[in-house]
Every structure is written in structure tokens, then in C-alpha cells.
Amino acid sequence: MTANPIFRVVEGPASGRCEQCGIRKKAVCAYCSTPELVLLDAMKSYKDFAPGEEIAAAGEETTHVGTVVEGVVSLSKTMIDGRRQMVGLLFPSDFIGRPFRAIAPFDAVAVTHVRVCRFKRKSFESLCEESPNLEKRLLEMTLDELDASREWMLLLGRKSAREKLASFLAILARRAAGLADKPLANGVTVELALTREQMSEYLGLTIETVSRQFSQLKREGVIALKSAREVAILDFARLLDASGDESDGDALY
Amino acid sequence: MTANPIFRVVEGPASGRCEQCGIRKKAVCAYCSTPELVLLDAMKSYKDFAPGEEIAAAGEETTHVGTVVEGVVSLSKTMIDGRRQMVGLLFPSDFIGRPFRAIAPFDAVAVTHVRVCRFKRKSFESLCEESPNLEKRLLEMTLDELDASREWMLLLGRKSAREKLASFLAILARRAAGLADKPLANGVTVELALTREQMSEYLGLTIETVSRQFSQLKREGVIALKSAREVAILDFARLLDASGDESDGDALY
DNA sequence: CGTTGATCTTGACTTGGGTCAATGCGGAGG
DNA sequence: CCTCCGCATTGACCCAAGTCAAGATCAACG
Numbered sequence: 001m002t003a004n005p006i007f008r009v010v011e012g013p014a015s016g017r018c019e020q021c022g023i024r025k026k027a028v029c030a031y032c033s034t035p036e037l038v039l040l041d042a043m044k045s046y047k048d049f050a051p052g053e054e055i056a057a058a059g060e061e062t063t064h065v066g067t068v069v070e071g072v073v074s075l076s077k078t079m080i081d082g083r084r085q086m087v088g089l090l091f092p093s094d095f096i097g098r099p100f101r102a103i104a105p106f107d108a109v110a111v112t113h114v115r116v117c118r119f120k121r122k123s124f125e126s127l128c129e130e131s132p133n134l135e136k137r138l139l140e141m142t143l144d145e146l147d148a149s150r151e152w153m154l155l156l157g158r159k160s161a162r163e164k165l166a167s168f169l170a171i172l173a174r175r176a177a178g179l180a181d182k183p184l185a186n187g188v189t190v191e192l193a194l195t196r197e198q199m200s201e202y203l204g205l206t207i208e209t210v211s212r213q214f215s216q217l218k219r220e221g222v223i224a225l226k227s228a229r230e231v232a233i234l235d236f237a238r239l240l241d242a243s244g245d246e247s248d249g250d251a252l253y
Numbered sequence: 254m255t256a257n258p259i260f261r262v263v264e265g266p267a268s269g270r271c272e273q274c275g276i277r278k279k280a281v282c283a284y285c286s287t288p289e290l291v292l293l294d295a296m297k298s299y300k301d302f303a304p305g306e307e308i309a310a311a312g313e314e315t316t317h318v319g320t321v322v323e324g325v326v327s328l329s330k331t332m333i334d335g336r337r338q339m340v341g342l343l344f345p346s347d348f349i350g351r352p353f354r355a356i357a358p359f360d361a362v363a364v365t366h367v368r369v370c371r372f373k374r375k376s377f378e379s380l381c382e383e384s385p386n387l388e389k390r391l392l393e394m395t396l397d398e399l400d401a402s403r404e405w406m407l408l409l410g411r412k413s414a415r416e417k418l419a420s421f422l423a424i425l426a427r428r429a430a431g432l433a434d435k436p437l438a439n440g441v442t443v444e445l446a447l448t449r450e451q452m453s454e455y456l457g458l459t460i461e462t463v464s465r466q467f468s469q470l471k472r473e474g475v476i477a478l479k480s481a482r483e484v485a486i487l488d489f490a491r492l493l494d495a496s497g498d499e500s501d502g503d504a505l506y
Numbered sequence: 507c508g509t510t511g512a513t514c515t516t517g518a519c520t521t522g523g524g525t526c527a528a529t530g531c532g533g534a535g536g
Numbered sequence: 537c538c539t540c541c542g543c544a545t546t547g548a549c550c551c552a553a554g555t556c557a558a559g560a561t562c563a564a565c566g
Contacts, residue, residue, distance in 0.1 A: 077407045079407070079499075080499060088403065100393055129385070129389070136381070136382070140353055142399060147351075150328070150341065154338040157409040158338045160523090203410075208545080212546080214545090244332055246332075414552075448513070481513075
């Protein structure tokens, strides 16, 4: 389900494996070559964060990088006067942290309960030097994130409130269907990990506008709200239409 | 002046050098190791583009990647109804193209006259496999671009028109001062490569709003317009103040 | 040196979404 | 079961920025 993490075990016996990120002593990794894995396995550690807990703060030194194993993490930037913009959401298998830079450029906050599989940044960096495949994998993930972040710039700069919310819900619905490995049919139910306030920070809106757009889509029969945090997509075609995006496509996400 | 391109020659005689991107047969490169350079030098080619000319189109296959040698390139995304958002501006020494993906995710258009030093994407990709240092350099550049693009998300999602324009001018002024290697004093003159329309696409505004904000900053004595495309920064402190950014800092740019 | 066309500026008006202020609602804890 | 308390919704109002419509400016060109 959590497809394509930066590390993945592809062969070898199951014994001694880390059940969280799949790294195992003496295993062959799909991306990095064997010997480093032993080191890596020894170096890694887990850390859990409660909802709302800060994982890293913009402007402060970061000592670790890693992979989100469980839960949802928000990346955001806050202005002096308190205005805040979320610049990314991380899900299980996503890489978290900023290699090759001591100071974190953004705040990372746990949205739900979060478990991170961590390595010391320095160790990870030297491991990168030694293991080109690991580095290549990280490069590919970073390029994908860059594309996604630019896609989000279109949403922030040009889309209406309605289009913003519809786009967001469409992405979550695709994600939910993808994880469940189901075709994207009407009636999919999406669990919203975010509060209205967090959504407003992600979409560049206010909490009231987000709420109003939910009500509007509900009134039109595009979605149904089982509860405030549980949305059923009743009419995916009309949702996509409202999103302003080019038709169906499994986009970059 | 065009600091930190993906390739740079650091030693060896000047003969046989490519004066545009600094790659030379048998030279030692700061980022990638020697042997590949011979190949690289043989593979590279130059291409020029006129202002407004399309370098790559979103959704179409790309055959090349490369480095901007001269001029300014815009990356943008257009919605079906014509709304357009610029998602990046590329200057000399910036990497252009999308390795490891056949389809271009964004439009690349020449803003000024542009010269690009190009390599076949496939060749570049295999070169990456072989030359970890090259790959590392590309990774670092991509991480920096990701940070910058997230920074821009804050501008698009949360800043007022005034703050947007002030931020933009501050970035250009820093750039101009940096290239001229001068301290950032009041009175720096900034050449605007972009039309008002292009600025509005970059800032997520309309052309009229951009124009009005220019007039406003002029009225307040923060800037002076020598011509429509030539701005003098009269009061850098107040410009930064208007930008909503945290103080002076040489930010990520 | 006047015409043309693109670019830029300015004004008048409209509007989407922000602000402020109640009100509703549902789960945790007494 | 009632009472908080944090979240969510809804309404009334307002304003920043968008839209529409003239004009101004300026470089290119016949």
C-alpha cells in the first residue's frame, strides 16, 4: 500500500527485517547496494509524534532525515504576523527532512499520530556519497516533489475557492482509491486527516470559505458529509469538473 | 557572475574550452569527474530561442535537458480556460529540463533572447548513472529549487498584491546587486526582463493590479521608474518592509 | 514625422472571498 | 445526563483585487 518508499527490500529471508521501512541486515535493497544497508539498519531509529507536535521548526537546526512510516505530516511556513501557508503534506513512504542543509526551511508538524524512521542527517549524507543508487532514488523523489509543488502553485495562484477544494478532494479520493487498490468509482469515502483550519492553510483560504465550499458542494449533490471529517464522493465527474483540472487523468499524484 | 552552474571547470589549460558552459575536454570538473566530460563535451549542442519562443510544451515529449547559458526562461502552466500561472523563472546557470521523465510537466518559454546548452536527455541520464558527483550536484540544485518553489507558495497563497510585488522586486534587486558584486545599497537599478503581463502571471495577479502597485510604490518614493522596464530602488528598507518577509536576509535566492 | 500596434496606466464599477459575530454540534469528562 | 470546549457552520458586511473601458506612451516602420 505505501508504495515506492526510498528504501525497499526485494529479496532475502524475512528474518531480521525492519517491519516498518523494510530495511534488513544483509538484504539487497532495490535502490541502494547491500553493504550500506547493514550500516543503515544499525543507524536508524524510530520516533513517534502526537497530533500537533512539532517535528522540525523553520530556521532551526535539523539533525535527522527519514521516512514517514505512519500518519500525516504538514510542511508549512509562517509569516511574522501569523499568516500561514502549508507547502506540502507528507504521507507514509514520503521522505522527510532536508539533506545537505543544516537549517530547516519549513515547519514540519504532525497532523495525525506520526511515526518517522530516522537517520542522522550527516550519516545519511555520507551514505548518499557512497551509494549512488540511494542518491538517484532521492533525486527522483525530489524531482517529483518539485513537480507537485509547482502544480500546487497553479492552484494557489489561479484557482477559485471552489476549484481549490474540489482539486483537493479529488486528490484525496484518488489517493484513497489507489491505496485500497479500487477503481475510482462514485461513492468512495474519504477520511479527512485535516481540520477545516488545516485545509484552509493548505489551500490558501480561510476556514470560513472552506466550510462554505463544503456546504455548496454538498447542496449540489457532488459530495455528502457523513461527518465533518468524512466525505463521500457522490459524483466524481462533477467534482473533477469543479476542480478546473484537465479531465480525469491520474495526475502527478 | 553566473555562479554555481551544474558544471564548472576548475583547472587545466584554457584551450579547447567551451566558453559558454565551461566544459572542456580533459578538464577536471568541480562536480563530475574527468572522463565523462570528454563524452559530455562531444554530446552537447547549443540552441538559441527568440523572445516568446517555446522551448518546451507541457504534455509533449522532451528530448533534451541542459543549462541556460544566456537570457531568461519562464516555466508556466496553463488551464483549459487560459488562466496561466508561472511556476518558475530560470536565469543563466540554471538547469532546464526534466530528467527521468519523457513528458514535460510545464511550458518553458523564452522571455528574452535565450541560449541553452543542451544534451540529449537519455545521454544525460546515463551520464548521471555513471557520474555520482554530477548526480549529487543535480540533487542539490533540485532541492534548492524545491525550497524556492515552496517559498513562492507562501507568496501566492498569503501575500497581498503589494507584498507580492515588493517581494519580487527585492529578489531582483538582490540578484542584480549580487551579479554586479556590489553591496545592496539604495539606488540599485533593476532591469525588468518581464512585461507587466508576465509579472502578473508570476505573481498570481492581473496586469492592472501589478501596474497599480508599481504606481503606488512610486508615489510613496520606495522606487522610481526610469522607464516602464527599469526600476530604481530608492528605499530598500521600506521595500523589504512592504514585502512582508522576515527582514533583510539573503534568503534562499 | 505621422501612423500603427503593443504595452502600460488610470478610472469606475463589481465581486469573490475575507472579517466579524453568532450559533450549532459532538465527543470527553464530571 | 449535563456541561464544556474545540470544531464547524452560517449570516451580514466589507474590501482588495478583478473586470471593463478609456487613454497615454513609446518604439518600429513606412
